[in-house]
Amino acid sequence: MRDIARTVEGLADGLRSDLVELARIPSIAFPGHPEAPVLRARDQVAELLRAAGMESVGALEMPGSYPVVTGSLPAPEGAPTVLLYAHYDVQPPGDQSHWDSPPFEPTEFDAGPLGPAIRARGIADDKANILVHIGALRVFGGRPPVGVKVVIEGQEEYGGPFDTYPPSDPDLFGSDAMVIADMGNVRPGVPTFTVALRGDAEVVVEVRTLDGPRHSGEFGGAAPDALIALLHALSTLHDADGNVAVPGLLSEEWDGTTLDEAEFRRMAGVRPDAPLIGTGSLGRRLWTGPAITVMGLDAPAVDTAAAAVVPYARAKINLRVHPRQDAAEAQRALVRHLEGLRPFGVPLSVHAGDSGSGFAAQTGGPAYRAAADAMREAWGAEPVHMASGGAIPLVAGLAKAVPGAEILLFGAQDSESNLHAPNERVLVDELKRAVVAEAVFFQEYARRYREREDA
Template identity: 65%
Template sequence: MDLASTVDGLMDGLTADLVRLAEIPSIAFPGYPKDQVERAHDLLVELLRDAGVEHIERLELPDTSPVIYAEVPPPTPDAPTVLLYGHYDVQPPGDESLWHSPPFEPTPVEGGLRARGIADDKSNVIAHLGVLRAYDGRPPTGLKIVLEGQEEYGSAFDDYPPTDPDRFACDAMVIADMGNLRPGTPTLTTGLRGVCEVVVEVRTLAEARHSGEYGGAAPDALLALLQALASLHDAKGDVAVAGLRREEWTGASYTEEEFRELATVQDGVPLIGTGSLGERLWSGPAVTVIGLDAPDVDGAASAVVPYARAKLNLRAHPLQDPDEATAALVRHLREHRPFGIELTVTPSDAGPGFEPATGGPAYRAARAALREGWGTEAESAASGGSIPLVNGLAKAVPGAEVLLFGAQDSMCGLHAPNERVLFSELRGAVIAEAAFLREYARSFAAAREAK
């Protein structure tokens, strides 16, 4: 089979179905209509059946949108089984005035389509369907297809796989909630940073007091908090918290020009930190102040601030124990005591990072498949984001190789206004995933014959 020609013949239909799916505002956050998530669920069940999938289940868990679970039996008893993952829920659109077109009206852009969730992760869900269609519903491996309905908000499904390991048993997994470093550069994600959030509070006075009468001796809660926050980084912008793991990054990364554009860094503003971008973004820690409670500038009174609070987001090395990383940050803050003032530091639950093994037959097959999909050698990169379910799946099936790739790219604007997907990346992902199943099945057969 000429996969490229086969997929080219499928692209119009896949694009039409992507539009149908992206038109549905399947937001699984509280306060949004649940019936829209159900609409997306029902459409995907219909598309899976049309693609030849007979075994489809609906998994119901507490306070969790339905998970689609489907199976395609292996063509022979000794063929491998591959789990394909994606999610059909999306982020809220945010401020719709920042969108160039309505977020749930898929709109043509140069080389692709714009809509909320069209890249993250509906393009990858459609890529799975494309693979089924390319093989007329009879792929060269067995398949277990998992399409989650509440990934963006988080749900009980994150911790479910280890409680039902037989359901998820497989030889390899394709976690299609990722994409390429840049369009046209096939990329395997080989690391996900861990994450936690910490709230820091300072209370120094029973109530605000006149800054002229009391300022200079009365302990200012906001000044104390700012001192504590400033201690988290050194003069060059590197994280200065003892006990957080940082290593050299040896994979691919952005150029500084690409990163400045992606991060929308203003002209003349330097990047912070030292070392390679990969080290700063993926194999080292990051501490970000994501929220600050303090008096408004416009309504500020001339008073010593009695109370201040900040919320911090910590991203840790993929292999560092998340509780260990959280403890290091909490310890740093509690020991700092700016002006001798004690801080109240409250951590949230920590999410682990992930770093898959990359030397097995599935990885070798994936590299060949990605080259076939995009016509050039695959790169290895990492992500500062996290996918909690990956760890749950890895615990459920510890012997399975985990592959992270897909139709997104780092410039697609996921979670931002004007998210888009490129047809070239969708096409490449379908070809690559289909080629991976073929190559992986062949490697299994060759290993069997060699015994």
């Protein structure tokens, strides 16, 4: 295993150079952004895979989505097959004035005690993890001790039909274990498995009370105000402490590693005079309990508001769901709650939007044990478990397509990588250690798999 660490050190400069070149490409797969850079990133990923020894590199095309880059290497005799996932598209950079350097000009800088780092949009989420897979293949000269299937998505951030595609084509994803490299460590230097993902669902609620705005002096006090009715409805979604108060939503205590309050406040940018909402552990509030956020509100703007009773108001609600609760079931519970309300006797119109279930990993199999050994080797520390409040609907689809495969979520990111935010960065040391971990995992999993087969 020490040979693998030395090999990765020798590969590090090339991996870093390839990552920088990939991160230069503004592969934003959102409407209104140019198509050419996304396809250029696809081509670069395909070329990296070919050069690393992958065979049958191709693309899965489907309407309404950018291509999914695929590839495969047959398993050596008696060895398992591992599916490797990442994505080559990135979030838009947002307000570029908040960046310390241009978001698509990868910039190396000194992160103090954390060592060298590289800043760019998408460099942690998720292009560094593409290079983790490439690096692990390079360690073995393109001939790893396991069979490999590669799936590199092109429209993960915006979402699309690939989220629900795997059950319709299970052979494409057939494998004994999967490494979903769209995650990272709870803290730099702390090897971390993400073992649960919350699901999510959207609901839109609207209120219509009048044919149009009416003078608040002449009609206010008796004419039903749609905005006030909506606000009363929204206020029922939480109790006085900020806990979600909708019946039928699963919640339980989290017993793995979690953030402490000071870390969370710093990462979330919570103002000093603002309390955190909800009760119980942070793990429960963030990962194994439901969360409800009002994402948007249609109502008159303050600066242009007239002195009138509001006739119409609408809100878009995001619901985050316990990893083991079906997201559609949770969405129905929220819809029932809202439809049962009549603030001041006013009916609400409630519409269910998209939903995607979460995921809870099984952690006792040979792939998990092999990966735990690999992470100990790579980081020199005991791996910990955490969860994520962010949904990855594809993971639920993969679990349904290949129910016997062990699914492992880890990677080169860490909780302070500024994903989806200005100054996104990846630590060079975390990248190298993640490559070591994946390569050692290949070796250790192949050994354990053969021992199990021989038993």
